[in-house]
Amino acid sequence: MAADAGDSSFSSSSMEKQFGGFLQQLEQSGNLRDKIRAVAAEIESSTRVMHSCLLLVHESRPIPEVAAKAEAQIEVMKGLYGRLAEILRECPGQYYRYHGDWRTETQTAISMIAFLHWLQMGNLLVHSEVEQKLGLDSSEFGLDIEDYLIGICFMSNELPRYVVNQVTAGDYDCPRKxxxxxxDLHASFRILNLRNDFLRKKFDGMKYDLRRVEEVYYDVKIRGLAPIGDSTATKGPKHKHG
Structure with missing residues (x-):
């Protein structure tokens, strides 16, 4: 009986010690997560400001004017991601444990930065360029590839609206571009072997963006509004989207 009592006492002490350790770890993790979420909230706020700036392009405001205001927010985000990197240095090797706490905000930021780049340059902002703009170091705190791809899918959602508004303003060559x-973007995504997850769903949505732009383009062609010299096919939509 004495031995049993001793074993019970040891077991109780062992459990208490273990759960005491759990308590400490959970408190540390919770405190760290609170810090991360506070910065993520600031990133979200910055993306909202940037979005409001980019909305002006749909009102046919000059791109340099829109870009100047939007780029100021990229610098704000760069500072915020620097703060996130400092916080994560407190828990080396656990990037993906906390990644979900800033993932959505990052995808939104990428979509806007990529859209702004497209407005200025007319091409795709590649993964490494996004990292550079946000001051991310791929060796310590880089940009998750799926976050980048989802952000690019979000960016494509802005293009049909942009095309419609530009045509309304008299830019009949915009749909062709x-x-x-x-x-090209849709074809590049098709190279990827995407699983049936959120990224796949967002990619599937891109074909609808493409279809809407096609419809505007061919409407412009049919009405004879396309610039002379536009050699793009004129027999209606022919792309097969799968």
Whole structure:
């Protein structure tokens, strides 16, 4: 009986010690997560400001004017991601444990930065360039590839609206340019072996963006509004989207 009592006492002490350790770890993790979420909230706030700036492009405001205001927010985000990197140095090797706490905000930021780049340059902002703009170091705190891809899918959602508004403002060559870009982007995504997850669903949505732009483009062609010299096919949509 004495031995049993001793074993019970040891077991109770062992459990208490173990759960005491759990308590400490959970408190540390919770405190760290609170810090991360506070910065993520600031990133979200910055993306909202940037989005409001980019909305002006749909009102046919000059791109340099829109870009100047939007780029100021990229610098703000760069500082915030620097703060996130400092916080994560407190828990080396656990990037993906906390990644979900800033993932959505990052995808939104990428979509806007990529859209701004497209407005300025007419091409795709590649993964390494996004890292550079946000001051991310791929060896310590890099940009997750899926976050980048999802952000690019979000960016494509802005293009049909942009095309419609540009045509309304009299830019009849815009649909051709956007159609060429989206066609290439969609084809590039098809290289990837995407699983049936959120990224796959967002990619599937891209074909609808492409279809909407095609419809605007061919409407412009049919009405004879396309610039002379536009050699793009004129027999209606022919892309097969799968």
């Amino acid at each position: 956007v159609l060429a870009f989206l066609t």
